[in-house]
Amino acid sequence: MQIGSWIAIYFIIWWLCLFLVLPFKVHNQSDAGVVVRGTDPGSPTRLLFWQRILATTVVAGILMALILWGLSNPLLQEYWR
Numbered sequence: 564m565q566i567g568s569w570i571a572i573y574f575i576i577w578w579l580c581l582f583l584v585l586p587f588k589v590h591n592q593s594d595a596g597v598v599v600r601g602t603d604p605g606s607p608t609r610l611l612f613w614q615r616i617l618a619t620t621v622v623a624g625i626l627m628a629l630i631l632w633g634l635s636n637p638l639l640q641e642y643w644r
Contacts, residue, residue, distance in 0.1 A: 572630070573623060576626050576630075577619060577623040581615070581616075583622070584618050584619045585615060590607065590608050590609070591604065591606060592606055592607075592608055593605065595608045
């Protein structure tokens with residue numbers, strides 16, 4: 564495979580991991596008891612955006628490494644044939 568294919572696969576894995584990471588440790592305004600006027604009560608009190616991006620990148624990197632290992636492992640290549 565070419566490098567462009569690997570980048571595309573990583574990009575897709577990264578987006579899937581982002582949607583998996585987003586719901587963790589979310590505390591909405593109605594749970595905290597402080598609803599800012601003009602906002603939805605279900606909106607989060609703290610976004611923690613950079614922590615989520617970092618967690619997504621780490622999880623996607625681990626999954627990509629597992630995929631690369633699986634595709635380059637001779638035992639698995641023989642099994643898939």
